[in-house]
Amino acid sequence: MFGSQSVLIITTRDLRLLNSLGADHVFTMTEMDKIQSLELFSWHAFRQPNPREDFTKLSRKVVAYCGGLPLALEVLGSYLSERTKQEWKSALSKLEKIPNDQVQEKLRISYDCLEDHTEKDIFLDICCFFIGKNRADVTAILNGCGLHADIGIAVLIERSLVKVEKNNKLWMHDLLRDMGRAIVGESSAKEPAKHSRLWFREDVLDVLSKNTGTETVEGLILKLQRTGKVSFSTNAFQEMKKLRLLKLDCVDLIGDYGLISKQLRWVDWQRFTFKFIPNDFDQGNLVVLELKYSNVKQVWQETKMMEKLKILNLSHSRHLKSTPDFSKIPNLEKLIMEDCQSLSEIHPSIGDLKNLLLINLRDCTNLDNLPREVYRLISVKTLILSGCSKIDKLEEDIVQMESLTTLIAANTGVKQVPFSIVRLQTIGYISLCGYEGLSRDIFPSLIQSWMSPAKNFLPHISAFGGNSLSLVSLDIVESNNMSSQIQTPTITILSKLRSVLVQCHSEIQLTQEFKKFVDDLYDVNLTASETTSHGPQISNLSLRSLLFGMGSSQIVINTIGNSLSQGLRTNSSDSFLPGDNYPSWLAYKCEGPSVLFQVPEDSDCGMKGIALCVLYSSTLENLAIECFISVFIINYAKFTIQIYKQDTIMSFNDEDWQGVVSNFGVGDNVEIFVAIGHGLTVKETAVYLINDQSNDMGIEPSTNAKMEPLHEVKVQPSPKIEPSLIAKNEPLAKKNRKIFIRFRKTMRECLCLNQNRDCNNF
Numbered sequence: 001m002f003g004s005q006s007v008l009i010i011t012t013r014d015l016r017l018l019n020s021l022g023a024d025h026v027f028t029m030t031e032m033d034k035i036q037s038l039e040l041f042s043w044h045a046f047r048q049p050n051p052r053e054d055f056t057k058l059s060r061k062v063v064a065y066c067g068g069l070p071l072a073l074e075v076l077g078s079y080l081s082e083r084t085k086q087e088w089k090s091a092l093s094k095l096e097k098i099p100n101d102q103v104q105e106k107l108r109i110s111y112d113c114l115e116d117h118t119e120k121d122i123f124l125d126i127c128c129f130f131i132g133k134n135r136a137d138v139t140a141i142l143n144g145c146g147l148h149a150d151i152g153i154a155v156l157i158e159r160s161l162v163k164v165e166k167n168n169k170l171w172m173h174d175l176l177r178d179m180g181r182a183i184v185g186e187s188s189a190k191e192p193a194k195h196s197r198l199w200f201r202e203d204v205l206d207v208l209s210k211n212t213g214t215e216t217v218e219g220l221i222l223k224l225q226r227t228g229k230v231s232f233s234t235n236a237f238q239e240m241k242k243l244r245l246l247k248l249d250c251v252d253l254i255g256d257y258g259l260i261s262k263q264l265r266w267v268d269w270q271r272f273t274f275k276f277i278p279n280d281f282d283q284g285n286l287v288v289l290e291l292k293y294s295n296v297k298q299v300w301q302e303t304k305m306m307e308k309l310k311i312l313n314l315s316h317s318r319h320l321k322s323t324p325d326f327s328k329i330p331n332l333e334k335l336i337m338e339d340c341q342s343l344s345e346i347h348p349s350i351g352d353l354k355n356l357l358l359i360n361l362r363d364c365t366n367l368d369n370l371p372r373e374v375y376r377l378i379s380v381k382t383l384i385l386s387g388c389s390k391i392d393k394l395e396e397d398i399v400q401m402e403s404l405t406t407l408i409a410a411n412t413g414v415k416q417v418p419f420s421i422v423r424l425q426t427i428g429y430i431s432l433c434g435y436e437g438l439s440r441d442i443f444p445s446l447i448q449s450w451m452s453p454a455k456n457f458l459p460h461i462s463a464f465g466g467n468s469l470s471l472v473s474l475d476i477v478e479s480n481n482m483s484s485q486i487q488t489p490t491i492t493i494l495s496k497l498r499s500v501l502v503q504c505h506s507e508i509q510l511t512q513e514f515k516k517f518v519d520d521l522y523d524v525n526l527t528a529s530e531t532t533s534h535g536p537q538i539s540n541l542s543l544r545s546l547l548f549g550m551g552s553s554q555i556v557i558n559t560i561g562n563s564l565s566q567g568l569r570t571n572s573s574d575s576f577l578p579g580d581n582y583p584s585w586l587a588y589k590c591e592g593p594s595v596l597f598q599v600p601e602d603s604d605c606g607m608k609g610i611a612l613c614v615l616y617s618s619t620l621e622n623l624a625i626e627c628f629i630s631v632f633i634i635n636y637a638k639f640t641i642q643i644y645k646q647d648t649i650m651s652f653n654d655e656d657w658q659g660v661v662s663n664f665g666v667g668d669n670v671e672i673f674v675a676i677g678h679g680l681t682v683k684e685t686a687v688y689l690i691n692d693q694s695n696d697m698g699i700e701p702s703t704n705a706k707m708e709p710l711h712e713v714k715v716q717p718s719p720k721i722e723p724s725l726i727a728k729n730e731p732l733a734k735k736n737r738k739i740f741i742r743f744r745k746t747m748r749e750c751l752c753l754n755q756n757r758d759c760n761n762f
């Protein structure tokens with residue numbers, strides 16, 4: 001296990017142990033010196049490195065009595081914090097009577113001064129049973145015992161009698177643990193049956209084998225080796241009327257289970273050998289039931305009403321085939337069934353659990369689906385399905401789990417992330433389908449894969465614009481170079497994931513986000529040296545078109561379609577897209593895949609639709625490529641990006657149109673960008689803003705209509721609507737013009753690279 005050059009460091013309070021192991025060197029730890037001791041004490045007593053001036057003398061005396069022991073300095077400092085001088089002097093008088101070598105007696109001062117007996121009971125319960133247990137679970141158990149553990153544990157932490165380690169586990173120094181257990185044994189040192197808590201194996205074996213248990217016993221733990229399983233009669237528990245806490249491992253009980261105390265709040269019975277819980281084991285006051293590594297095939301033959309049960313842990317019960325009926329345990333908060341390899345059925349009554357917070361089904365390899373009722377659990381915060389290899393689908397209904405913060409489902413049969421998950425405002429961590437990490441880092445890649453399903457975006461998992469992604473109602477403000485703050489974009493996913501709205505907070509962020517979208521779509525990382533590439537000349541022989549509409553646009557689309565057909569047939573080298581501003585539309589054209597325009601003044605009541613036309617070229621080799629990917633609508637006034645994928649554009653409905661037009665304000669500067677496939681080059685894009693007159697004008701499709709080319713948009717246009725509805729170019733507002741100039745510079749680089757176009761012609 002260890003190499004020849006390895007060095008093992010052993011810490012112990014027993015010198016004989018080191019001698020028996022043949023330690024090469026023994027180093028005796030020295031106590032802290034006076035200066036170090038005073039500083040450590042002050043941090044706990046005064047929350048600063050030095051004592052308050054009026055407490056300096058008293059502090060030095062207390063430190064002297066602690067003898068340089070860090071634990072004593074911590075505990076006594078925490079105890080004396082915010083107390084009066086008189087209380088300090090009282091504590092000093094107690095310390096003066098304790099010999100220097102009796103550390104536990106010095107520590108006990110803090111225990112003795114606990115003001116509430118419930119705090120002392122909590123401390124002793126932790127000493128004997130709960131070191132290393134989850135704080136929340138222990139709190140639930142002790143609250144069930146009427147000990148008010150929320151405040152009680154907080155007080156013990158403040159006094160440095162208990163600490164909370166990583167993963168929210170309770171921890172206690174060995175000296176404090178031993179002190180607490182010594183306090184338990186003081187009542188009757190030679191009669192363990194009269195102790196309030198039994199944890200020492202020899203004492204427990206003696207009490208159970210001789211049936212000497214008394215009403216004094218409140219907690220008992222007996223853990224034996226797997227090869228040494230023993231049986232006891234339930235008669236041994238008959239006199240333990242106040243038994244609250246019971247932990248058994250490799251122990252069988254034989255007899256009438258009705259003899260066991262009805263005051264039990266916690267039962268942890270590992271390697272339970274029965275196939276089901278005996279019917280006479282009726283424990284209506286249980287808060288936590290743990291039957292790990294048990295032989296149960298079903299939990300209860302007849303489910304008992306257990307209204308107080310909050311945690312049910314059946315992990316590693318490999319013969320268990322189904323969950324219990326949950327209708328009799330309505331207040332369950334945690335369901336843990338990890339590694340139940342025969343589990344194949346979850347009772348549908350799980351949907352009635354209104355307080356359920358955690359479902360852990362890790363490595364339940366025979367479970368092939370989740371009942372629909374699971375997706376209706378609005379209280380669940382954590383769902384763990386890792387290793388459930390037969391589960392091959394998570395329903396889009398997962399969006400109903402509105403409290404879900406953590407989804408861990410790696411190594412399952414699920415092939416596709418339910419896209420509705422990005423609508424969950426609470427989700428914080430995801431592990432599914434190769435995606436793993438914080439949702440703010442994963443959602444950009446999920447959105448990209450939604451826009452272009454054929455592409456694999458896993459290598460592109462990164463936050464928007466290099467910053468954290470925030471969800472609806474969650475804006476995270478981060479520091480940038482410690483001199484400014486950047487707000488992250490807000491993502492709104494509309495119904496059925498037909499569109500995505502990215503709300504940015506500045507023009508800089510707007511530019512960064514859109515540039516990143518384009519980079520990811522085309523698998524590029526733009527650099528200055530790459531922006532001068534020249535693509536092949538556009539050939540009219542391979543010229544093709546895309547034409548689609550949003551809102552009420554069919555009449556205009558018919559007219560434009562005829563113009564396109566004529567232009568493509570005549571193989572014209574000039575622009576043949578309609579460019580006139582008819583009474584029924586305003587037209588804007590631009591080289592390349594994007595068009596800029598300004599929302600006209602009467603858009604609130606007059607704009608009924610948008611027609612979008614794209615001319616693109618393709619080589620013969622690329623004719624089979626899917627040409628259309630998605631459409632971006634960038635609003636520079638509101639700093640938003642709306643994203644519509646191909647499926648949405650091809651089935652645009654009234655709700656989608658309302659999503660577009662509701663984001664427009666009069667005078668807003670807007671750009672529409674069309675993303676197309678690799679190997680295809682956009683020659684020209686045109687946008688037609690359709691007004692209210694289009695339904696009354698009776699425009700007939702006509703190939704003889706006068707088609708004059710519109711102004712090519714090389715400098716940002718700002719159409720201003722005249723009474724005749726004919727657009728003319730006006731200068732943009734100074735601020736928006738500045739935004740356009742900056743953005744067009746970035747987009748010039750982006751589009752030249754991605755479309756293989758000559759930058760000099762853009």
